Amino acid sequence: MKKFLQLCMIAIVSTTSSTLIFSGESAQVQPGMTSVIEKLAQVKVQGEDIFPKNFAKLPLEMQERILDLKIDQFLKALLQSENSFIKLITFKISEKDVLTLELSPDGTRLAGGFKSGAVKIWDVQTGTLIATLESSEGEVNSLSWSPNGTRLAGGFKSGVVKVWDVQTGQPVRVLRRNENLVKPWAWNSDSTRLATIPKILLNDQIQTPGFEIWNPQTNELIATLEAPEGNLSSEAWQWSPDGTRLAGGFTSGDIMVWDTQTGQPVGALSGPRTKVSSMAWSPDSTQLAGGFNNGAVKVWNAQTGQLIATLQLRGDWSSFLAWSPDGTKLGASSLLSDTTRVWNVQTGQLIATLQGSQNRKKISSLVWSPDSIQLARSSRAGIRVWDTQTARLIAVLNYAEGKFLSVGWSLDGASLVSGLLENGDIVIAEDISSRLNKYFLKEIVGKNNRIEQKMLFVALIALKQPGRQLMLEDIVKQNVGLKLPELKSIRDSFPPTIRRLIGKILTSLTAS
Numbered sequence: 001m002k003k004f005l006q007l008c009m010i011a012i013v014s015t016t017s018s019t020l021i022f023s024g025e026s027a028q029v030q031p032g033m034t035s036v037i038e039k040l041a042q043v044k045v046q047g048e049d050i051f052p053k054n055f056a057k058l059p060l061e062m063q064e065r066i067l068d069l070k071i072d073q074f075l076k077a078l079l080q081s082e083n084s085f086i087k088l089i090t091f092k093i094s095e096k097d098v099l100t101l102e103l104s105p106d107g108t109r110l111a112g113g114f115k116s117g118a119v120k121i122w123d124v125q126t127g128t129l130i131a132t133l134e135s136s137e138g139e140v141n142s143l144s145w146s147p148n149g150t151r152l153a154g155g156f157k158s159g160v161v162k163v164w165d166v167q168t169g170q171p172v173r174v175l176r177r178n179e180n181l182v183k184p185w186a187w188n189s190d191s192t193r194l195a196t197i198p199k200i201l202l203n204d205q206i207q208t209p210g211f212e213i214w215n216p217q218t219n220e221l222i223a224t225l226e227a228p229e230g231n232l233s234s235e236a237w238q239w240s241p242d243g244t245r246l247a248g249g250f251t252s253g254d255i256m257v258w259d260t261q262t263g264q265p266v267g268a269l270s271g272p273r274t275k276v277s278s279m280a281w282s283p284d285s286t287q288l289a290g291g292f293n294n295g296a297v298k299v300w301n302a303q304t305g306q307l308i309a310t311l312q313l314r315g316d317w318s319s320f321l322a323w324s325p326d327g328t329k330l331g332a333s334s335l336l337s338d339t340t341r342v343w344n345v346q347t348g349q350l351i352a353t354l355q356g357s358q359n360r361k362k363i364s365s366l367v368w369s370p371d372s373i374q375l376a377r378s379s380r381a382g383i384r385v386w387d388t389q390t391a392r393l394i395a396v397l398n399y400a401e402g403k404f405l406s407v408g409w410s411l412d413g414a415s416l417v418s419g420l421l422e423n424g425d426i427v428i429a430e431d432i433s434s435r436l437n438k439y440f441l442k443e444i445v446g447k448n449n450r451i452e453q454k455m456l457f458v459a460l461i462a463l464k465q466p467g468r469q470l471m472l473e474d475i476v477k478q479n480v481g482l483k484l485p486e487l488k489s490i491r492d493s494f495p496p497t498i499r500r501l502i503g504k505i506l507t508s509l510t511a512s
Helices: 002-011 034-040 060-080 432-443 450-463 472-478 484-492 496-511
Strands: 085-092 098-103 109-114 119-123 129-133 140-145 151-156 160-165 171-176 181-187 194-198 200-202 205-207 210-215 220-226 232-239 245-250 254-259 265-270 276-281 287-292 296-301 307-312 318-323 329-334 339-344 350-355 363-368 374-379 382-387 392-398 405-409 416-422 425-431
Touching: 034 450, 034 484, 060 392, 060 432, 060 450, 085 392, 085 496, 098 140, 098 405, 098 416, 109 140, 109 425, 119 151, 140 181, 151 181, 160 194, 181 232, 194 232, 210 232, 210 245, 232 276, 245 276, 254 276, 254 287, 287 318, 296 329, 307 339, 318 363, 329 363, 339 374, 350 382, 363 405, 374 405, 374 416, 382 416, 392 425, 392 432, 425 432, 432 450, 432 496, 450 472, 450 484, 450 496, 472 484
Parallel strands: 276 318
Antiparallel strands: 085 425, 098 109, 109 119, 119 129, 140 151, 151 160, 160 171, 181 194, 194 210, 200 205, 210 220, 232 245, 245 254, 254 265, 276 287, 287 296, 296 307, 318 329, 329 339, 339 350, 363 374, 374 382, 382 392, 405 416, 416 425
16 A cells, blocks of 8 residues: 555655545535635645645636646556555455345445345445345355346245345245256346246256246246257346347357247347357347357347347457447457457447456456446456546456455446455445546536635645544644635535545545
8 A cells, every 4th residue: 555655645746645534514615715726726745835836826727737637647546556446335244154245236235145045235335234134045146136126036056036025125926946947047127027047957968948937026937938949058148128028149159039928039140150158238129249159249130130240359258248328339358358349339340448457367247337438347356447438447446366246336327336245344345536537527517616626635635644634624724824614615515425435535545
């Protein structure tokens, strides 16, 4: 962390640092605050200016350019420290046998499955245990939230799939298939159906010839979707976003699409003669992308079966595909590669090559931000977040191999939230680089007090002294001319999430 402190200090052009307690109710910015710019411009660290001479007299555009540069340098320093995530919550767990973690679709809750058979749900912001879902089915090996967040399905080593109502904590249904289910299952978009892949033993070999679709409310088997021949790839199958079709890839390289109402196949797509390793529907359900073991990525018109584009991951195994929410871009990563590629789907043009760490660890997810700009990739080596417009790496979280990890975007889409197991504790961490970058460099543009906010942020980081709690009152005492109500007014004009994160940053620096 010493290197981290040095980088942050250089970025803010100072030699010391401090901690601010961000608390209190939100307040309106007082009129006539322009004089605060002159006062903040005089703040010094050990006799040295934080801001350039005559800063207050510079044109507004020049002031903002200088502040944005300092903030941008600070965010880059976080990246160079190889840890731009802040631990929001760390809490002890009574059981040390956590087997799986899964964030809710809105990023507000974290579910954990235990070896004992229990499933626990925590609030991401507070770490409060919301519910404990008991079960006698044995080890929980997988969890899956329904898209609307009201149901949680748990898969057990015994082959049972149990569905709970998250609000009441009561089991809704138990889909008991003994040990004849392949591990994954999937909810449809309106959370009313669950699809599973059953296993059968044929000629002393395990076969996966199709799907079963269940109603989790009634425990009714609604449909069985059978393939003419071949084995389904357990990694490559997906509901269409509109819930009307289910697509499955086969080890032969073929892809089949079924109508989930009739149970009949409505399309067959042919790829290279190698296993289908990944699949992704476009958000509007009109296009279907398939990734293959030879690194090929193909995109079809899901209505006509026409091949739209053929893309390539340079021979790597195309194990993760992700459409941007606006449907214009497709991201692809291989299972063991440190490179992620992003294409414009309509033109087939490669628009970004995103380089990760040199650690070639197994990729576990590829997730777009709601605004279709940022792309996050998690692996056993950690998390990387890129701005796909610039191919710039904007957030990094490194962690030891072997920890359970779940990632998802925050409710407001401004940052990535991760839940992981660290030294027997469950840790909730948030990507502060993305949130601060979005807020300071994008969202507050045009607000009357944006210069004061940015100056206060830069001054607080620069004034921070290792090992000491520094309050707003201390800044007032150290700098004649500043008034506490003025500083509090600026501070309280920050959104609560930004106030909390700044406090976490400063506390983290002090602890270092």
